[in-house]
Amino acid sequence: MKHFAASLSLAFMLMSGVASSADSDLIIYTYDSFAAKGGLGPEIVPLFEKKCGCRVRLLASGDAGQLLSRIQLDAERKKPTAHLVLGLDQYLWGRAKPFLEVWDDGWLPKGFNKLDENYRVEKGFLPFDYGVLAMMADMQALKKAGLKAPTSLRELQDPQWKKRFILQNPKTSTPGLAFFLLSRMALKTEVWDYWKRLSKQWLLMAPGWDGAYGLFLRGEAPLVWSYLTSQAYHREHGDMGSSPRYQAILFDEGQPLQIEGAALVKGSFRNSQERLRARQFLDFLLSDEVQGRIALKNWMLPVLEPRAQTLPASFRSLPKPKKLIRATGTPEELDALLEHWSLIVGTANP
């Protein structure tokens, strides 16, 4: 009974220990790895709090897709919790836009005008970092199999690559969607035939990047669709020398771009003070203090023309993509494409 009572009191402590939203001046929805210990969030939030003299709370909400689900459900229950959402990308922006503010009063974050056109999506979406998607190769495994890394999307159809690469599902993962859109832009009318053939080639199509990369590191396949900056991660963690094991591979067709952004949540501000604070945070995201930390804390690239010396050598030595691809299209077009893709490679055609 004593143990039962102790457990009961501990559970109540747990429940009451959860900070309520009312304790914070600025609430931000973000993805897990940003808010987690060792991520970018815990590093930059105290800096901002010191600047503004306010309390900021990060609410981790899974991945980018789940972030969108949460703001959608918040809007549905007419009770927005967060003032700001951080971590949506350009693919999700079209769907998220109805729930976000588009800066129609002429306001622009400081530094917004300095952004490269490549990274701008639309007013209301503040890009703060970006990633270049690429195939990562385990050079040791390739050498063992007597293979040379592929140089194009088309090459993945060759018999030598059968069951030797891991992709992500475009319906559940942003990198997967980027691969699909790259194939569509590069192969145009041939794209569906390509996927028909490719569906017999991949070892597995994981639901998310983390699962795919974990299996790649275990040695399940010598190739995985990932980020160019994955190479930098391995360099920073001791994979160096004249023939490093993990290498990013560029395709002749180009590399897709993923731009991560932050935006203000519509209807979340009770007064102008709250909006001002949220806007200050957007300004802060483009500051040197944040941009200089993105590489090693978020394993992405900063959007503001980095001063070369601030980027670590592992990032400066990344291969330069021949072409950066930015896919366009409305959410409805994307839905139709993915539905067709499902019929080509999915359950209807096992």
Place this chain on the structure above:
Amino acid sequence: MNSGFSKKNSLGIFAVLASSLLWIFLIAVPLIFLFNRMANDSARLWDPEILATVRLTLNQALLSTFISLLIGLPLGLWAASGRWVSASRIILSLPYSVPTVVAGSAWIAWLGYSGFLGGFWEFWKLRLSYTWGAVILAHVFYNAPWIAVVVANSRMFLPPSLLDAAETLGATRTQKFKFIVWPRIRWALAGALAQVFSLCVMSFALILLLGGGPPVQTLETALFARIRYGTLDVSGAAACAFWELLLTLLPWFLILWAQRRDPGFTRIFSRQFAISRPQPGKAGVGYGVAILGVSALFMLPYLATLPAVTGFFQAGKDFSELRSPLFVSVQLAFWSGIGAVAVALLSVIGAEWLKKWRPGTVPVFLGLMGAPSGISILVLGLGVWLAYSKWLDPFSGSFVAMVLLQIAIFYPMALRMFFPLLGSTPQDLVDAATTLGASPWQAFWAVQWPRWKGPLLGALAIVIGASFGEVAAVSLFYSEQLLPLPVLLSQWTSQYRFEDAQALTALLLLLSVGMTGLVAASGNLGAFFRKWMLD
């Protein structure tokens, strides 16, 4: 009606009302909210992609259940004939508590090119990983021991005198099985098969990890794809949920229908537990050891993940961040276990009372109370979110919501374990104890408790074990301050901390299986060792 109400009646009414209210609150309202979203888009039910997924889900579940039956039935009969039947039941129930994330990771270690047998697979150009074959193999290893446990439980309560009498009358082994054993075990077996089929239909992590993605898909993964990534296609998810519900409930309805048509059902069922203690087999020590060995084989695949636990002991590693998630997970498992067992108990007490008052309502009551075992936690979680988010702020993290959702999902499992005890109260023994001057508590302790102890602790153990590895409910209602271990696992993998994640997987296995074994054994271990010493 009022005049005749005793304390027993009050308890019965309370049990019916409390369990019904909980059912309405936790199951009915969320589902109404969810299906309401689908009402204007019922055409989605006939979406060719969803229908193709229904077909694949059905084929996979049927095949997995059939192979599990082929292994589980003889194994259960064999296990019941051994002398250390309680120990083999505990060992056989352990695989059921292995978190599916752990199971998936373990099977990759066996079947993948990077695993122990990688060279073998590569040499023979064989590939089982990331195929339907891998999924079915994992399902069979998960479920066959469960069928064996249920069969062994039923077979153990068969009075040996019946078999002895048949033997004296010259019955063959086949005749003894056909006329004495089979009638006693068939309904328990049918229930176990229905449960296994439901679990295979709702299987999620194993499909994602071992199936390798499209075209290996089931309704649950199709549903996940519809609510996970931005599109929030609730109509499509609800259509998947509808088919999933239909597939999982169908076997239960078939069982209820068949039981009603079986005149011998009530007679057999009420006698099944008329003896208060199970009857262990008489076979020798070697035979008993062999049974224990074979039972343990089903845990073997998962041990592949254990070496990774050494990751926690590497020099310079700081795992202080593990403390709080571990604490949250232990609390969650404890409360979900207590809650699920309590709701299941309320349902059984309620059904007992209804049986006296309105016997015809019992199958409906139990059918509805058991229904959540056919509902995906993803669907129910989304429903809870839609229904209660006005009052409950999921974004701030809610321990209560996590517990309630886990209770809703796990109590039917406990209910099915209590189900055989229904209507089997040995009233003559209770009356005898009372006549001899025992208080109601003493009578309960002496007569009822020995029958209830096993299922109660077994149910508690299984729910606690399952709670440790449960991902869907916790991922809907966690926060940075309320972070259970499975969510931490996903955070570490997204931060390139794959080695730490593997160590955490091993820790999850130790926790879930350890807790299950400990709780299940607490009721049996003492007796087992006493008997072993005496033998």
